[in-house]
Amino acid sequence: MSSPYETRGHSLVDFGPLAREYNRWYATLDGMKHDATQKADVLRILGRPCAPSRLLDVGCGTGHWSCFFASLGYIVTGMDLSTNMLEIACKTHGRSVDCCAGNANRLPFEDASFDVAAAMATLEFLADPAGALREMARCVRTGGHILIGTLNRAAPLNRRRLAEGKQPYASGHLLSPNALREMLQPIGPVRMAASDPDRVFGPERPDRSSWDPLDTSTEGPFIVAVVQR
Numbered sequence: 001m002s003s004p005y006e007t008r009g010h011s012l013v014d015f016g017p018l019a020r021e022y023n024r025w026y027a028t029l030d031g032m033k034h035d036a037t038q039k040a041d042v043l044r045i046l047g048r049p050c051a052p053s054r055l056l057d058v059g060c061g062t063g064h065w066s067c068f069f070a071s072l073g074y075i076v077t078g079m080d081l082s083t084n085m086l087e088i089a090c091k092t093h094g095r096s097v098d099c100c101a102g103n104a105n106r107l108p109f110e111d112a113s114f115d116v117a118a119a120m121a122t123l124e125f126l127a128d129p130a131g132a133l134r135e136m137a138r139c140v141r142t143g144g145h146i147l148i149g150t151l152n153r154a155a156p157l158n159r160r161r162l163a164e165g166k167q168p169y170a171s172g173h174l175l176s177p178n179a180l181r182e183m184l185q186p187i188g189p190v191r192m193a194a195s196d197p198d199r200v201f202g203p204e205r206p207d208r209s210s211w212d213p214l215d216t217s218t219e220g221p222f223i224v225a226v227v228q229r
């Protein structure tokens, strides 16, 4: 698959060389716990569509989240700058997800052409996250939603990763819940959660039935935020 887009200048990290390894994390026990917690947060904060709903997954990478959104019933377009990442998305999820190349800072879509625009683990790796948010808002209809999933700078796990200079985290621009809220608030009302997988699955909460589905604490390593346009 060829992409007319240059990673340099638009992305803080070139994910091309990481594409083959990218999904390995999801197959580890830790990866599964984090993934399940993040997806539970997305379900609580965004939910399933009630009517046919078009969702744009900006920086879809290998299509992990695009496929999840499609399984919830969204009509999904996955878009990414990296040819290598997109190739995997297309091969793995091409039947349920429409994949295309594009730059988050100049989305190749018309105004108001989506009900939801999502960016999962992407905003923190963009050279111009504010510009990308403006573009996402432009492409979402009035009353639609922007969904952001992003690594929480304030969470102990990410503080450790940053202190150790661990890649790709250290090259990203990670946000705290407050900083993300400040970026999103000008667009509309914000709902946010960042559940901690160790609390959801760990010894502190051995009984899953005691997990409060309305818990919207923001201490976990991955922030999920929805803003209505």
Ligand SMILES: C[S@@+](CC[C@H](N)C(=O)[O-])C[C@H]1O[C@@H](n2cnc3c(N)ncnc32)[C@H](O)[C@@H]1O
Pocket: 010, 011, 012, 015, 016, 058, 059, 060, 061, 062, 063, 064, 065, 079, 080, 081, 082, 085, 102, 103, 104, 105, 119, 120, 121, 122, 125, 126, 127
């Ligand atoms: C950490 S990966 C996340 C991939 C996917 N959303 C996931 O969570 O599995 C970040 C993705 O953002 C893409 N990206 C970075 N800058 C971009 C830009 N300016 N426009 C579109 N995609 C971009 C990268 O190529 C990469 O696939």
